[in-house]
Amino acid sequence: MRWGVIVFPGSCDEQDVYDCLKNNLRQKVDFLWHKDPLAGKFDCIVLPGGFSYGDYLRSGAMARFSPIMKGVVEFAQKGGLVLGICNGFQILCEAGLLPGALTRNASLQFICRRVFVRLEETDTPFTCAGKKGQLLKLPIKHGEGCYYADPTTLERLHKNRQILVRYVDAKGRTTPAADPNGSLDHIAGVCNEGRNVFGLMPHPEDAGEKILGGEDGLKIFSSVIEACDKRGKRAWLD
Amino acid sequence: MRVKIFVYLKDGVLDPQGKAVERSLHALGYKEVQDVRMGKYLEVELDAPSRQAAEERIREMCDKLLANPVIEDYRFEIEE
Numbered sequence: 001m002r003w004g005v006i007v008f009p010g011s012c013d014e015q016d017v018y019d020c021l022k023n024n025l026r027q028k029v030d031f032l033w034h035k036d037p038l039a040g041k042f043d044c045i046v047l048p049g050g051f052s053y054g055d056y057l058r059s060g061a062m063a064r065f066s067p068i069m070k071g072v073v074e075f076a077q078k079g080g081l082v083l084g085i086c087n088g089f090q091i092l093c094e095a096g097l098l099p100g101a102l103t104r105n106a107s108l109q110f111i112c113r114r115v116f117v118r119l120e121e122t123d124t125p126f127t128c129a130g131k132k133g134q135l136l137k138l139p140i141k142h143g144e145g146c147y148y149a150d151p152t153t154l155e156r157l158h159k160n161r162q163i164l165v166r167y168v169d170a171k172g173r174t175t176p177a178a179d180p181n182g183s184l185d186h187i188a189g190v191c192n193e194g195r196n197v198f199g200l201m202p203h204p205e206d207a208g209e210k211i212l213g214g215e216d217g218l219k220i221f222s223s224v225i226e227a228c229d230k231r232g233k234r235a236w237l238d
Numbered sequence: 239m240r241v242k243i244f245v246y247l248k249d250g251v252l253d254p255q256g257k258a259v260e261r262s263l264h265a266l267g268y269k270e271v272q273d274v275r276m277g278k279y280l281e282v283e284l285d286a287p288s289r290q291a292a293e294e295r296i297r298e299m300c301d302k303l304l305a306n307p308v309i310e311d312y313r314f315e316i317e318e
Binding site: 057058061062065093094100101103104105106107108146148149150182 | 247250251252254255258278303304306308309
């Protein structure tokens with residue numbers, strides 16, 4: 001399988017994603033410049049973290065209009081896998097590929113630390129290698145990660161089981177103190193109804209080897225690899 | 239013409255910046271302050287054949303880019 005990692009002006013975690021996939025998981029990875037059209041065969045497109053367009057106006061508001069995004073939307077509509085991490089999650093929400101929005105952390109502080117998230121659903125290409133209820137220790141580093149959705153959308157998220165990861169404490173409980181940024185319902189990541197687009201605030205690519213403090217993040221990437229292997233070697237985009 | 243655009247968080251969306259400003263005002267003795275909501279203010283200079291045409295374009299700009307309908311509302315004033 002082949003991964004594509006999009007580079008927007010102001011992205012800063014694309015190299016971390018690249019290294020994690022290439023060195024830790026021996027994957028084929030290409031960088032994709034945001035101004036180019038999306039061309040080539042890819043199984044999974046990653047929108048990395050960072051501060052695309054300086055976060056001006058709103059995080060992700062301008063990046064969603066980058067030329068490559070037209071191709072990303074078409075790729076997702078055809079069933080291609082799209083993973084948005086941190087700023088990538090914000091861009092996917094702004095682009096309407098994922099429901100809801102990410103707003104300023106309730107504490108108003110930029111948070112940079114490791115947190116625990118709980119895998120809520122495992123019937124998706126991004127979580128299939130994990131077990132339901134499993135805890136992952138992953139770093140977060142963001143100022144605008146407070147997930148918001150209106151009540152109707154939240155109800156739909158529950159009904160369709162689109163909440164894939166929640167912030168919890170070390171024992172897996174959703175205590176108020178375990179929600180680092182004030183996210184609605186402890187939501188750390190959601191997928192679309194088709195379950196082929198996933199966005200999350202924590203950074204799995206920064207938890208890909210022991211020397212970095214843990215390798216729980218590999219669970220997300222190896223899920224994608226497993227899912228792609230299962231459905232054959234075919235790439236989603238010609 | 240010149241358009242003044244106000245973009246602000248919808249009711250019910252957490253506004254921690256507004257809350258922080260509210261607490262500061264209370265600390266300064268302005269006890270009468272009940273609630274503070276913070277938003278964005280933009281001024282746009284544009285050419286349009288009529289006021290109605292300008293309104294239409296501005297609404298489109300707000301819906302597409304300047305405001306996120308999930309969390310924000312907007313209003314604007316046109317000065318000729």
